[in-house]
Amino acid sequence: MINKAVCFSSTVLMLIFVSAYANAREIKVSGIFEQGGFIIGQVDKTINNVKVNGEDKHISNEGKFVIGIGRDYDGEIKITTKDEKKIIPIAKREWGIQRINGLKKDKVTPSKESIKRIEKEFSYIRNARKEILYNNYFANGFINPIKDGQVSGEFGNQRILNGEAKNPHSGTDIAAPAGTDIMASGDGIVSLSQTDLFYTGNVVMINHGLGLQTIYAHMDKVDVKVGQKVKKGQKIGTVGATGRATGPHLHFGSSVDNVKFDPMNLMQGNLFGVK
Ligand SMILES: [Zn+2]
Incomplete structure (x- = not known):
């Protein structure tokens, strides 16, 4: 049961681990995009406001922020800055x-x-x-x-x-x-x-x-x-x-x-x- 869960997570990790580096002003994310996962985000350090699902996020001077994804989170996560919008679909997990x-x-x-x-x-x-x-x-x-x-x-x-x-x-x-x-x-x-x-x-x-x-x-x-x-x-x-x-x-x-x-x-x- 435990081993299975670990395997499952690694597979999911390989499938859904995404890192985007296109242009400097883009919202970059890495993490585990499923229920019980989390997201580490990065925006250009000149950007001082990031919203997650419409709410202000704490961001560091370097433009980093963190999102926790709850056990029962349902749907997508929307990250917005004044220049950009990023939608991240969140996968469901089964709970024992x-x-x-x-x-x-x-x-x-x-x-x-x-x-x-x-x-x-x-x-x-x-x-x-x-x-x-x-x-x-x-x-x-x-x-x-x-x-x-x-x-x-x-x-x-x-x-x-x-x-x-x-x-x-x-x-x-x-x-x-x-x-x-x-x-x-x-x-x-x-x-x-x-x-x-x-x-x-x-x-x-x-x-x-x-x-x-x-x-x-x-x-x-x-x-x-x-x-x-x-x-x-x-x-x-x-x-x-x-x-x-x-x-x-x-x-x-x-x-x-x-x-x-x-x-x-x-x-x-x-x-x-x-x-
Ligand atoms: Zn406990």
Whole structure:
């Protein structure tokens, strides 16, 4: 199942990876143009306004921007500048179903008290996502945050927790023994470092620039602080089972602004060097 998914993605990648370099003022894009994918865009640096589906995008001084494509995105993405319009069709993906049993009842159907706590804790994550850095930290690419981990839960799976249908999985679960090193997937600035959150337990977020962030949840030890600069491959903590988890694993997620996409796509070839 997992191998099949990886193969499928590489095939799709070969088929739909597009890079256009015609004239200097053209909108150039690379990425994975499917549900759960993302787009790295480049416009001439003299252009200071890019719209995606009619909304302003954050762009760096070099004219780069990033678009996340959600699990259920339907249709095309329209990128416009004052000179040009580019339409990118987005391919559909099929999503699996994952059943997890043995979770504590309150972690599946939280009490009123827990809901209050959850709402407050979500605001930490939302606020971290709002911070925009106009840097291209992401341009250095991404690696798997765990060296020899096994994917135990894919992005986008419909979750059935203790028999109840819940939200789709927002990241990739990577199982590894407790205490295994977790590395920063890419260069960036730590935007969140919290312990003991209801769902995510001990959790770190890294801001890679222009709205692109990664999240690392259920950690045991956390070795980094908010505002700290980290390099790709640098240890940020260890694998644990804190928060809503049935065993030691890393929940690894990625987002652009509030759109979550498949973090395994970050590691598909060199899609970041749109120079
Ligand atoms: Zn997870």
